[in-house]
Structures are given as structure tokens and as C-alpha cells.
Amino acid sequence: MEIGSRIRFYRIQQNMTQEELSRGIISTSYLSKIENNQTTASIEVLDFLCSRLKINLIEEEEIPLMKSLFDWYHDIVHRRQDTLKKRYEELREKIHATSDTTAMLYFVLFEFRYLLTERDFAEAEAKLEKISLYKDIFEEKMTYYYEKFVGLHHYLQSKYSSALMHLKGAERFLTKHLPFEKWEEADLYYSIALTLSQLRKAALVIQYTHFALNIYQSRYDLMRCAECQILLGINYLRCEEYEKSEESYHLSMKLAQQLNHNGLLGMVYHNLGFLKSTNDLYEEAIQYYKDGLKLKGEPESLNTVFSILYAYYQLDQKDESKKWLEKGWELLAHNDRSEYSYHFKIYNYLLNEQLNDEFESFMKEEAIPYFLDHEKLHYIVEYSEIMANFYEERHRYKAAVVYYNIIKSSLKKTLIN
CATH class of the missing domain: 1.10.260.40 (lambda repressor-like DNA-binding domains)
Structure with a gap:
């Protein structure tokens, strides 16, 4: 340098x-x-x-230090939580003593990635601000990692369009035939697929997930294969290819059972429940959701509790819905998951038939702006439809048109692949 x-x-x-x-x-x-x-x-x-x-x-170039840095990064990507913090402390001491600037730059980048794994977003943001001041001195491979990690950072902040822009920026370096391991390519493809899934680009999700899956299968990485099958199941469902969706879920179920991984199995049951719910088979959906709930940890249970609440609401079993709403509030008290506070508050209004001025104000000023800001297209459509109906029933047609236009805009985004 x-x-x-x-x-x-x-x-x-x-x-x-x-x-x-x-x-x-x-x-x-x-x-x-x-x-x-x-x-x-x-x-x-x-x-x-x-x-x-x-x-x-x-x-001075320190080859052993560089190897240690990339071994640590490998552990970060492969979620080896038991060793990450210890190796971080060891590497930080070595970096303070080195004169190898290249090693120092890679450490700063991998440290940023590590902080994202630890969900230390405040510290990660501070590191990113500093990295941005000298990112123009990066060699191409460093720029690849910078783009990939910033993409992940934005993904975790629910800024999916921006995340995709950075991840695609990283992908451009793969086409330059830089020396990356195959697992690194797979991890990027899977990250792009996840982001596209949040943006409801189902056809592209399936394409990128298969890119990743082919590599994971060649490496016999069963965990990541199972995660790919779940992602395929979700997006086959969005394409209304219900048999393919169910097939993917059952493949991921077999892998989860082989790995003896309850959390993964709970995720499969949840998604099978959503598949049944999409086809209006709410009783079957509820059973899958409840089976999944037995296996999932508390922080991951909020979406399943909400899904059960929704299924009972669709069956017009309001007492059961209210019971699961209370369960949701209890879980939310121990988890910082603001999205679900909006879901539960909306259904509290619906279940108690309190579609009044307070409801209107909450939906207009808080709930729908939150889902728009976080690009949650499915809920933007669902809750905007509730608002359009709310206004039509009160003969406020101009206000209803505003929400129909939001629905139209959101659906258009899902169709542009």
C-alpha cells in the first residue's frame, strides 16, 4: 500500500x-x-x-496474522458463536502490535461484520462512519467485503432496497474472478436471495437461492441447505406453486430432523402453517403453528403467535384470537420487536371493534408509515386494504383512493423482477 x-x-x-x-x-x-x-x-x-x-x-507483511483474520471471518459466517469473542480479543491485541496495514484494514472490516453478528448496532454504526472516510484506499477484495457488509447492515435495519444495491455491488466483484472461496460465493448469493425475498421478488429469489444451494450441496452443508429449502418454499408459495413449496418444506424438515435442530424444525412447521393458511386451511395451519411453537425459542415465537391469532381471526373465533393476542403482548414485553407491537395493536382495534378516530389516527400516522418505511410490502397491502374499506364504509372515497394507490404501488413493486 x-x-x-x-x-x-x-x-x-x-x-x-x-x-x-x-x-x-x-x-x-x-x-x-x-x-x-x-x-x-x-x-x-x-x-x-x-x-x-x-x-x-x-x-511489514504478516502472513500468519492474515490467515488468523480470515479464519475468524470464516467462523463469523458459519456462526461459530463459541469461539468468536475469544478470537476477537486475541486478534485485537495482535492488530495493535502490527505494522501490516493490509491486515489492519481487513481487521477493521471483519470487526464491523462481527459487531453485526453480535447485534451491537450502535458500535457498528460508529465503525462504519470511520471506515467510510478511507474506503477509497481499499483494494478490490476489500471493497467487495465493504459492499457486502454494508448490505447486511442495511438488511438488519430493514432498509431492503439499499441493502440490495450494496449486495449487488459486491456481486460485481465475483464476476471479476477474484480469489474467493465457494462458501463465500454461496453466502453472498444467499444474502441477496434473502433481501430479494423481503422485496417480494420471488422469481429472482428462486434463481439466487439455487445458486447458493448448488454450492452448499456440493459442500454437504446440511444446515444451509435446509435454510435454502425454506427460502425456496416461501417463494414458490408466492408464485402460487403450492406443490413445489410443500416439497421444499418437507426437504428442509428432513434435514432439520437429521441435524436434530429444533429451532430449524420449528421454522419449517411455521412455514407449513403459513402455506395452509394461504389456502384458507386455517385449522390445519393452526396445528402446524402450534407444533412449531413447541420447538421455537421465545424470541422467535412472536411471528408464530401472531400467525395463530390471525388464523383464529379468519375463522371468526374472536375469543381464541384475543387469547393469542394476550400471549403476544406477554412475549413482546420481553422482546424488542417493534413490528409486532403494530400488528397486535391493529388487531386489538379489530377484535374489539374499535374502528374509531383513534384507530384512524394510529393507522395513518404510525402503523402504515412504519411498514412503508421498513418496506414490508405484504403488510402495506393488507393494512392499506383495511384502511380503504374503513373509508369506503364511511363514504370518504377520496381518502379510500389514497390507500388503493398505496396498494397499487406496492403490488407493482412485487411484479418488477
């Missing part, structure tokens, strides 16, 4: 301004030219700058 880029990187890492680094050595404008590799400074000047930054003028 050019010395100017190294100086810029370490200055930003140490939260030092150009004025602070250049003071008493050179002018700030001259330092700016050095950092942008627009001029060649004397060895004496570079030595002074490096001394102030406490780094070596001559960069």
Missing part, C-alpha cells in the same frame, strides 16, 4: 485531524497531497509523520 494511504488510514483510526498530524512538520495542505498520493515527500518528512502516528515507515 502507498505510504500516503497508510498515513491517512492510521490518522483516521487514531481520531487525529490533519492539523494535529502536520503541526510543526509540514503544512496541512501538503499533508493532504501526501495522503492522496499526489506528491512524494522526503524520507525525513515521512519519518516524522510515522513517528507521530507511532507506526513503522516500512510496512
Whole structure:
């Protein structure tokens, strides 16, 4: 790496301004030219700058450290939670002692990815802000990871369109034949498929999921194969290919049983329940949901509880719906899942037949704006239809048209693949 880029990187890492680094050595404008590799400074000047930054003028490559970094990243992607934190602490100590700038840059990138795994979003945001200041010095492979990780960051914030833009940016580097492992390619394809699924682009989801699945099958990665089959099942369902959907779910069920993974099996039962619910087979759906609920952990149970509530509501069994609504509120008290607070509040109004001014205000000012902001297209359509009907029943047709237009816009997004 050019010395100017190294100086810029370490200055930003140490939260030092150009004025602070250049003071008493050179002018700030001259330092700016050095950092942008627009001029060649004397060895004496570079030595002074490096001394102030406490780094070596001559960069040393540490191959064992690089291997350790990529081994750690492999563990992050493959969710080996038992070793991640310990290895993070060990690598952080080694990085503080190294003069290998390339290793340092990869550590910063992988640290950002690690913080996302730990759901430490505040710290991840702070790291990303700093990384963005020097991302233009990245080599191509680093830029690939930057785009991929920023895509994941946006996905976890429910910013799916932005997430897809960054993930597709990462995909462009795969076509350049850079040296990536096959599992890395599969992980990117699966991440793109997940994001497309949130955007309801079913045909593209199926395409990318098969890209990932082919690699996972060749590697005998049963867990990821099962997750791919679930994703295929969800999107075959959206294409109204119900037999293919059920077939994918049963394949994922066999894999989950083979892995003895209750959480995964619970997810399969939930999705089989949703398949039955889509075909108005609500009694069968409820049984699948309840079977899944026995296997899922508490944080993952909210969507199943809500689905049971919805199924009973469709069966016009309001007492049962209210019972599951109470269960939902209990779970929500122990989980920070704001989406479900909107779902439960909407059904509280519906079940208690309180479609009044307070309901209208909540839907207009809070609920639907939340689902629009988080690009939850299915719920945008469902709840906008409720609002359109609400206004039509009150002969407020202009207001109803507003929500029909929201429905039209959302459905159009699902059709553009």
C-alpha cells in the first residue's frame, strides 16, 4: 500500500485531524497531497509523520496474522458463536502490535461484520462512519467485503432496497474472478436471495437461492441447505406453486430432523402453517403453528403467535384470537420487536371493534408509515386494504383512493423482477 494511504488510514483510526498530524512538520495542505498520493515527500518528512502516528515507515507483511483474520471471518459466517469473542480479543491485541496495514484494514472490516453478528448496532454504526472516510484506499477484495457488509447492515435495519444495491455491488466483484472461496460465493448469493425475498421478488429469489444451494450441496452443508429449502418454499408459495413449496418444506424438515435442530424444525412447521393458511386451511395451519411453537425459542415465537391469532381471526373465533393476542403482548414485553407491537395493536382495534378516530389516527400516522418505511410490502397491502374499506364504509372515497394507490404501488413493486 502507498505510504500516503497508510498515513491517512492510521490518522483516521487514531481520531487525529490533519492539523494535529502536520503541526510543526509540514503544512496541512501538503499533508493532504501526501495522503492522496499526489506528491512524494522526503524520507525525513515521512519519518516524522510515522513517528507521530507511532507506526513503522516500512510496512511489514504478516502472513500468519492474515490467515488468523480470515479464519475468524470464516467462523463469523458459519456462526461459530463459541469461539468468536475469544478470537476477537486475541486478534485485537495482535492488530495493535502490527505494522501490516493490509491486515489492519481487513481487521477493521471483519470487526464491523462481527459487531453485526453480535447485534451491537450502535458500535457498528460508529465503525462504519470511520471506515467510510478511507474506503477509497481499499483494494478490490476489500471493497467487495465493504459492499457486502454494508448490505447486511442495511438488511438488519430493514432498509431492503439499499441493502440490495450494496449486495449487488459486491456481486460485481465475483464476476471479476477474484480469489474467493465457494462458501463465500454461496453466502453472498444467499444474502441477496434473502433481501430479494423481503422485496417480494420471488422469481429472482428462486434463481439466487439455487445458486447458493448448488454450492452448499456440493459442500454437504446440511444446515444451509435446509435454510435454502425454506427460502425456496416461501417463494414458490408466492408464485402460487403450492406443490413445489410443500416439497421444499418437507426437504428442509428432513434435514432439520437429521441435524436434530429444533429451532430449524420449528421454522419449517411455521412455514407449513403459513402455506395452509394461504389456502384458507386455517385449522390445519393452526396445528402446524402450534407444533412449531413447541420447538421455537421465545424470541422467535412472536411471528408464530401472531400467525395463530390471525388464523383464529379468519375463522371468526374472536375469543381464541384475543387469547393469542394476550400471549403476544406477554412475549413482546420481553422482546424488542417493534413490528409486532403494530400488528397486535391493529388487531386489538379489530377484535374489539374499535374502528374509531383513534384507530384512524394510529393507522395513518404510525402503523402504515412504519411498514412503508421498513418496506414490508405484504403488510402495506393488507393494512392499506383495511384502511380503504374503513373509508369506503364511511363514504370518504377520496381518502379510500389514497390507500388503493398505496396498494397499487406496492403490488407493482412485487411484479418488477
